[in-house]
Amino acid sequence: MGEVIVITSGKGGVGKTTTTANIGTGLAALGYKVVMVDTDIGLRNLDVVMGLENRIVYDIVDVANGNCRLKQALIKDKRFENSFLLPAAQTKDKNAVSTSQMKELVGNLKQEFDYVIIDCPAGIEQGFKNAIAGAERAVVVTNPEVSAVRDADRIIGLLEAEQLHDPMLIINRLRPAMVKKGDMMNIFDSEDILAIKIIGVVPEDEAIVVSTNRGEPAVLDMTSKAGQAYRNIVKRISGEDVPLMNLEESDRFVDKLKKLIGIR
């Protein structure tokens, strides 16, 4: 029996899909059997970020409505034999699937896979309700800015109301230099308000933009700092105890050199 984890945020654009792709791929790289489910029906992205867009035949709505078998809709990842994607439909909307259909679907996936990672759409409407319907754990993604933290807080409240307690927090797109100058909320400001366990802080990294456009999750990029942050998050999710990494940019030449050749 696998574990079902929903990746959610409330606010759009904080990096839910990127986080889903990286956590899913990272878990697969550790050898777990993983399926990523895109529930953002009508605005699907996970397939693009994973570079699997051109392989879609059937989608989640087809499975929910019985137009195809679950196995037919699952797309095998390019990189890992043990990683799969269940894409969202692009031509329908969030109401095309009901919460009971989602629960059943996720229940079936759980039998087959070690981890079922659900990419939740922005907002708190039907799409959100569907995404969390079958979930057992939740990861809340936020950015170090007031609006994202406010929405994350609302989401945590809604998750609690649905009996999803103790969600895990990821602070995404942190700019250490700005925090240092006092121009950006730091980790502790967000942690103070949300009061849930932080499982990772991901720095703003150009490598993410590049990897997203290429359809190659950054978690596999051994030289990127964001990739390192995601690898640590993946280890924490799978139960390993890893300390939060130091995000302060070092000016020392030796460190820059190490970064260049990928040792840290």
Add this chain to the structure above:
Amino acid sequence: MTNDSVVIKGSREGIFLHLDPQIEFQVLKQKIAAKLSASKEFLAGAQVICDFGPREISAEDITELESLFKLHKLHLKRVNVSRPERSGSGEEKVMALKPMESARGQIHPYADEQTLLIKRTLRSGQSISYDGNVVILGDVNPGAEIVASGNVIVMGALRGVVHAGATGNQGSIVTALRLKPTQLRIAEQITRAPDNDTEEPDVPEIARIKNGIVTIESYVPSERQARAR
């Protein structure tokens, strides 16, 4: 025991359930369940106001009722209870459960001495309104709201909107271990922190109306004050 122990009446506000105060709660609950099952889907979607009359009722009882109503697609809007020892004296306390969709079943109202004790953090979008005092054991986050006819005490950081003395009681107070509300209202007075205020309180503070304006000072218990003199 006749079937009159649960009487359903419609009103503009929603459905009134008049409940026999003499019957034990669990028995009453079964009777309500029976009535609701009998009405099938007819009442679905309605707001329910429960009138218990003079009775002791606990937060667990209310939570049980809420889940029962939820089963029947009903929404518990309010619970009316009068104090047992003063039955019929007309001193009625009203517990307004106004949780937005998120908080249903999560808020545990304690119908005791007109004070509502909430043992959790109120998050954005959650709201409490109560005819009496409200005590929060937790934080009140930005985007959350408390409206009370009495005093509000927050054993944590108060960062949301708070309205004490909402029915006009000028003597109401608001205290918090860290008082930094988005907006603070007492009776008809509305205040907020100055726009350029960057000072963070590091001691418990108390807000009250003095000479017609809301004043905030650090909270010092009166005995300690006396001892210091």
